[in-house]
Amino acid sequence: MQQIIFFFIRNKNFLFFIVLFTISIALTIQTHNYHNAKFVSSANFFTGSIYNFRNNITDYFSLEKENKKLLEENVMLRKKVANFQKTIKPKKLDSSIISAKYEYFTARVINNNYSKTKNHLTLDIGKKDSLKIDLGVISSKGIIGIVSDVSENYSTVQSILNTQSRINAKHKISGHFGSLKWDTKDPNVVQLVDIPRLAKLKKGDTIITGGRSTIFPEGVLIGAVKDFHLDADDNYYFVNVALFNDMTSLEHVYLIENKDAKEILELEKAVNDEE
């Protein structure tokens, strides 16, 4: 017994180190499981308010660029509205006709990573703005990521620049589906894999979201084909996609909630259970 106690006393630093090291490794591994609630996350009150404070200051430096972006978006929206007015002659004006499947929120990015292999963003809205996990995040130019963690006032987003992200995407012209990954090399280029060889790709073609997931609606912009080649088995294309978004400078973003997501997921789950 005495020996054991002596052993502990003699090696107390080593044992202390082992305990702390194990805790850190556990925390690290936990972040690799996407759906677990995390202990260590910047979506907490303390870090959230500090990041918020910083952004209140630094926001002024990018006002000009943000204004320009908003103007561009306004122009685009105006064009769309004008097109609609031309093509669709409203038969009856009734608000219930307008599909309210998707709800939009706006948020401000208060922290943004893009130089690591698993990047996250922090937004300044949270549970109290009725935000939930798994909402899609986009900007006026294209997709950004998916909400991964929500606290009372803040939330974190798993960026598309994260080796764990898989997003359903398709080639706009041919409609062939694939999934979007990131190889960590360039924060403005992502990879689209599993596009069948049948698809006729061309440099500069637009890639949009596929609408097969409950997170993003169909047709949100992603990027343009930069280059492509067949993979090892010669059956699928491996496509480098240049993002429309500049992931290194994000200020204001939109979040999309699919109101039918719960229903769809439940239905799909029921089918899976039956099998």
Added chain:
Amino acid sequence: MMKNNDIFINSVRFIFLIFLQVFLLNNINLFGYINPYLYLFFILMFPLDGSKGLLIFLGFLLGLSIDIFEDSGGVHAAACAFIAYIRPVVLKYSFGVSYQYNSVKIKKADIMERFTYISSLVLMHHLILFSLEIFSFKHMLLLLKSTLFSGIFTIILVFCTMILFTKKSS
């Protein structure tokens, strides 16, 4: 034992380095991915006569604070706890046994000895940090590149900081 003055300096240094790291140094992204991790300066400069257990705990806390801001799980905490634990060994190996008798001051030691001490701890820290962060053998090259370049950056900054501080105190 640590003097009151040491406790004060180290507490201020601890908090200041966290904020410097989170607000400024993590956003440098030189060539897209290179960031210096100057916050290690706290562990490197921790008083030689301070308790080893305390240093391991403070190192862990320092790393964890950075992790909370960075959303990176526990990668900084693990790397910091490791170098805090291994520090006495590296001290002995770079300054000789005499450091134990309190005759060595890190700031005033021979430049080669200082370089060995700082670069071994920094590179060990970066290697653990990046291997945990990247967490796959597929990106071996990225891991080595990040460790080397960020390491060089950190070592240069640590030296600059040290020079600035010694001038003030002498």
